[in-house]
Amino acid sequence: MKKLILSLCLAFAFGQTTNAQLHFGIKGGVNYNSEAIIAVTENVFKGAEGKTGYHAGIWVRAKIPVLGLYIRPELIYTNLESSITYSPARIGADALQTDFSFQKIDIPVLFGKKFLGVGNVFIGPSFQYVLTQGFDVNDIPEVTGDGFTVGLQIGAGIELGKLGIDVRLERGFNDIESSFLDDATSIEFDTRVNQVLVGLSYRF
Numbered sequence: 098m099k100k101l102i103l104s105l106c107l108a109f110a111f112g113q114t115t116n117a118q119l120h121f122g123i124k125g126g127v128n129y130n131s132e133a134i135i136a137v138t139e140n141v142f143k144g145a146e147g148k149t150g151y152h153a154g155i156w157v158r159a160k161i162p163v164l165g166l167y168i169r170p171e172l173i174y175t176n177l178e179s180s181i182t183y184s185p186a187r188i189g190a191d192a193l194q195t196d197f198s199f200q201k202i203d204i205p206v207l208f209g210k211k212f213l214g215v216g217n218v219f220i221g222p223s224f225q226y227v228l229t230q231g232f233d234v235n236d237i238p239e240v241t242g243d244g245f246t247v248g249l250q251i252g253a254g255i256e257l258g259k260l261g262i263d264v265r266l267e268r269g270f271n272d273i274e275s276s277f278l279d280d281a282t283s284i285e286f287d288t289r290v291n292q293v294l295v296g297l298s299y300r301f
Contacts (some may be wrong), residue, residue, distance in 0.1 A: 128150050
């Protein structure tokens with residue numbers, strides 16, 4: 098069902114560009130994830146703290162006839178990290194400081210409105226496919242989890258000629274359920290991402 102929704106939204110997004118003026122370009126920027134591990138079912142993680150990551154990708158924008166809005170689908174690679182204290186289940190083991198890394202492909206489908214010639218506001222769903230996730234300590238084996246999730250992006254920006262800058266808030270709609278084995282015990286946790294993104298774009 099999730100893949101069907103993604104396919105329908107993408108079909109609608111690109112279908113709107115048939116008879117409209119197109120703009121396309123590249124973008125990149127930084128993002129800060131406020132929470133990369135939201136809920137933990139076992140008491141093994143403490144003190145999760147977000148860190149700055151980065152994103153880069155391409156975008157297409159087209160005006161929607163009659164409505165006075167534009168639609169802007171994007172294809173973005175995102176890298177995130179969080180610093181976490183991990184307490185192994187085995188007796189006598191010391192707590193470890195580790196980074197949790199998270200790489201995903203984002204496909205935001207944004208609907209926006211321009212104003213005053215240079216400003217714009219926008220909102221829309223962001224379809225996300227998790228590429229890899231894991232910890233940087235050998236004590237934690239390979240992490241497995243959900244591959245496809247959905248979030249929401251809302252933001253505003255300005256454009257000066259071919260250059261643009263925007264600030265966005267992103268919130269995950271559904272859980273990203275991940276797990277690993279800790280001394281034969283399955284540890285389940287939620288890596289849903291809420292983040293702030295600052296992006297710089299260039300229009301060709």
